Amino acid sequence: MINLLAIVVAAEEEAPPNPVIPVMNEIVWAAIFFFALWAMMKFVLLPPILRAMEERSSTIQSGKDAADAATSALGSARRDHEATLAEARSEANAILAGARAAADERRAALQAEADTEIAEMRRSAQADIDQARAEALSGMRGDVSSLAVGAAQIVLGRDLDAGNQQSVIDQALSAD
Amino acid sequence: MNLLGAVKFPPIENVIEWPAWLFEDSTYFAFNKIAFIHFLGLVIPMAVFLLGARGSGLVPRGFRTVSEGIVTFVDEQIAKPGIGHGREPYLPLLVSFFLFIFIGNITEVIPFFQMPANARMAGPLVLALVAWGMFISVGVRHNGPGYFKEVLFPPGVPKALYLLVTPIEFLSTFLVRPFSHAVRLFANMLAGHILLITFGVLCISVWSASALVLIQIGTFPGLVAFTAFEVGVSLIQAFVFTILAAVYIGGALHPAH
Numbered sequence: 001m002i003n004l005l006a007i008v009v010a011a012e013e014e015a016p017p018n019p020v021i022p023v024m025n026e027i028v029w030a031a032i033f034f035f036a037l038w039a040m041m042k043f044v045l046l047p048p049i050l051r052a053m054e055e056r057s058s059t060i061q062s063g064k065d066a067a068d069a070a071t072s073a074l075g076s077a078r079r080d081h082e083a084t085l086a087e088a089r090s091e092a093n094a095i096l097a098g099a100r101a102a103a104d105e106r107r108a109a110l111q112a113e114a115d116t117e118i119a120e121m122r123r124s125a126q127a128d129i130d131q132a133r134a135e136a137l138s139g140m141r142g143d144v145s146s147l148a149v150g151a152a153q154i155v156l157g158r159d160l161d162a163g164n165q166q167s168v169i170d171q172a173l174s175a176d
Numbered sequence: 177m178n179l180l181g182a183v184k185f186p187p188i189e190n191v192i193e194w195p196a197w198l199f200e201d202s203t204y205f206a207f208n209k210i211a212f213i214h215f216l217g218l219v220i221p222m223a224v225f226l227l228g229a230r231g232s233g234l235v236p237r238g239f240r241t242v243s244e245g246i247v248t249f250v251d252e253q254i255a256k257p258g259i260g261h262g263r264e265p266y267l268p269l270l271v272s273f274f275l276f277i278f279i280g281n282i283t284e285v286i287p288f289f290q291m292p293a294n295a296r297m298a299g300p301l302v303l304a305l306v307a308w309g310m311f312i313s314v315g316v317r318h319n320g321p322g323y324f325k326e327v328l329f330p331p332g333v334p335k336a337l338y339l340l341v342t343p344i345e346f347l348s349t350f351l352v353r354p355f356s357h358a359v360r361l362f363a364n365m366l367a368g369h370i371l372l373i374t375f376g377v378l379c380i381s382v383w384s385a386s387a388l389v390l391i392q393i394g395t396f397p398g399l400v401a402f403t404a405f406e407v408g409v410s411l412i413q414a415f416v417f418t419i420l421a422a423v424y425i426g427g428a429l430h431p432a433h
Contacts, residue, residue: 017192026298028204029211033218034276042268045225049243
């Protein structure tokens with residue numbers, strides 16, 4: 001029995017070590033270094049990194065919010081601008097319509113004034129023409145009488161009384 | 177073991193037994209290469225985050241970008257889907273898990289280290305026990321002793337089935353879970369490490385055996401490809417372990433879901 005036990009012990013001593021069985025010194029060091037890393041990570045290493053990430057995230061978020069607010073303000077300003085523009089446009093249209101109406105009125109007044117003036121001028125010119133015509137006819141009548149009497153004297157071969165013939169000549173000229 | 181005449185694989189003890197650099201080999205504080213890698217798992221995140229905390233300004237630069245990137249990744253990709261609402265208090269633990277594991281894994285492909293600390297069972301076991309203790313304490317803190325009732329007697333199950341379901345839930349949640357959590361990480365990293373050793377040994381052996389030099393055409397690209405693959409595995413295993421821890425905590429925080 002003792003011999004058998006000695007053989008088993010000897011066999012165990014000669015057998016290669018089992019890779020699955022952990023060795024104590026490696027467990028101790030692994031535990032020390034891992035717990036040290038965990039503690040450092042929890043209290044020293046991770047907090048500043050997480051804080052920086054959080055700060056960046058909040059900076060980006062606030063920037064985003066500011067951009068959203070600016071976009072909203074831009075939209076509001078654009079709406080205001082468009083409303084102002086529409087108001088100005090409508091005011092301009094009203095002014096334009098008023099100006100157009102005033103211009104039309106003024107044009108009509110000027111037209112009427114010009115028409116009156118033209119009519120007056122036409123009347124005056126007609127009067128001048130009539131007077132000139134009358135004067136011309138009067139002048140022409142004397143010349144025509146003397147020419148006609150002269151021509152009649154030549155044709156008849158005797159002197160004619162210009163006074164007596166005047167009424168015949170006037171009658172002939174009036175027949176025109 | 178000799179293979180193909182020239183290939184000599186190192187004994188498994190080379191991956192398992194690490195002599196102490198500080199203190200006696202047999203003591204609890206024997207400081208070896210694995211402990212040094214765990215030490216880097218503490219120092220490197222500290223340096224990155226402390227340098228990152230010095231940066232200022234709206235736009236992050238340098239180490240600030242790295243540290244914020246890590247925090248955002250863990251929060252968005254791990255804590256949010258795993259825990260959801262009320263995840264903020266657990267972010268330091270999850271970030272610590274992720275970085276400690278990733279650094280413990282990535283040393284697998286870094287020259288002069290070329291050993292993942294998580295290919296040893298100690299580190300994964302410590303981390304899995306922390307996750308286990310955390311999710312149980314979270315469950316009890318937020319739901320009182322009723323947490324155990326919620327887990328062991330899931331609502332909606334016919335009463336007769338509790339005979340079957342309750343022992344299974346007890347075993348899977350409270351006993352097996354920390355070990356499966358630890359072994360998943362440990363086994364993946366050990367397997368990856370052995371794979372890289374295999375290809376590395378093949379490359380060396382084939383290079384020294386001129387008759388087999390043509391095989392080098394296959395083995396060396398294989399070594400490069402698996403090294404790249406192990407970089408991905410390091411990241412994925414850190415992610416998987418951390419998200420599982422988050423899911424366990426989330427399950428304890430909101431057991432009804």
